[in-house]
Amino acid sequence: MTRPLGATGLHVSPITFGAMRIAGDRPDGASSALLQALERGITxxxxxxxxxxxxxxxARTLRAWRGPRPLIATKVKPRDISNWRFYVPMDVQFTPGSIVTSVEESLRTLGVDCLDLVQLHQWYYRWSHETAWLExxxxxxxxxxxxxxGVSAQDHEHDGVLKLVDDCRVDAVQVVLNAFESRPLVSVVPLADERGVGVIARCVFDHSGALAGAATRETLARDVKLAHASPEVVAEYLRRIDRLREDAREHGMDLVELSIRFGLTHPGVSTLAISxxxxxxxxAALAAAARGPLPETLFDRVxxxxxxxxxxxYFSRATVDGNAPV
Structure with a gap:
């Protein structure tokens, strides 16, 4: 079971191995988890x-792998890796020279002659009229x-890539998509589906991984992104997770299954990048994906x-007020 990556002609497994936290845990420095994923059909x-x-x-893992070579998607390194939230001119983050250097380093490190998908690892809407990066x-x-x-959208700023998608300037985009952040399903995902642009969804279990089902006050307290969150924010987060868990249970599934099936319900989503x-x-991830889309009523409810x-x-010491951003 594979899904098309837009109009590229490539087909990918519904689950992509997200390698942000990959560990070389074998004596040869390869990753046991990645080898297991490849053996079980992740492509x-x-x-x-x-x-x-x-x-x-x-690279070390693929040298140990004896099966078909998987599709490799990587991202161009920004020049200033400390700035992920605030707008800067494109030439502060990406110049023709820095893009070439990053791609060449990826090719050399991965030990391949060609990269299947290269994405800018940051995007602001105001960059939509720039051309040097694309050239x-x-x-x-x-x-x-x-x-x-492709490009990887800023967290929760999926609308920033709409012009790129509408103009078909890229082959794929990567966006945050999960049960708490379903807004891409009414904007970039259906547009990408119409334009033949692939969509890679990330943070399927939310940024903290809490939608994988094991969140507690203690685990959330150790999350660096929640370091400044007030007790009220943490309590609200746990309350919302519990509400979602109850809806999952009513349909005979856990949060992992609900999260994965939710992410794959719209056909415009090409694959879910999951650590x-x-x-x-x-x-567990592959079994959930094999069960297909969520029932329509549950999908609509989520x-x-x-x-x-x-x-x-942007979490602060402020308290949560209903559904307002914090």
Whole structure:
């Protein structure tokens, strides 16, 4: 079971191995989790130049892998990796030279001749009228070093990529999509489906991973993004998770299954990039994906009653007031 990556002609597994936290835990430095994922049918990997030694671990793992080569998607490293939230001119983050350098380093580190998908690892709407970045990636594609081009949207700023999608300037976009952040399903996802642009969904279990089902006050207290959150914010977060868990239970599923099936319900979503730490998580994710879309009534309920507009990067000591952003 695979899904098309837009109009690229590529088909990917519904679950992509998200390699942000990949660990080389074998004696040869390879990742047991990635090998297990490949053995069980996952056909795509999502990484980034900015993810520490992720690309190197992937390279060592693929040398140990004897099956078909998976699709590799990576991201161009921004010049200022400390700024992920506030607008800057494009040439502060990406220049033709920095893009080429990042791509060349990815090729060398991953040990491949061509990258299947290269994404800018940041995007602001005001960059939509810039051309140098795209011309640079086109030149790399013509040189046989890049197959397809994409961007990764800022967290919760999926609408920032709408013009790129509408103009078909990229082959794929990556956005946050989960039960609390379903707004892309009424904007970028259906538009991408119409335009033949692939959609990679991330943070399917929310930024903290809380929608994987194990969130407590203690685990949330250790989350760096919630370091400044008030007790009221944490309590509200747990309350909303419990409400969603109850809806899942009423339909005979847990939060992992609900989250994955929710992310895959719209056909415009190509794949879900999920960090998978072991064989059990790989099997659970694939089993959930195999069960298909959510029932229409549950999908509609999640979209209407569980959306929670928030951004962990902006959490403060303020209290929560209903559904207001904090």
């Amino acid at each position: 795509s990997i999502d990484t980034a130049r900015n993810y520490g030694d992720s690309e190197a671990v992937i 640079t990636l086109h030149a790399l594609r013509e040189a046989g070093k890049v197959r397809h081009i 998978l730490a072991d064989a059990g998580q790989v099997d 979209c209407r009653e569980h959306v929670w507009v928030k951004n962990f990067y």
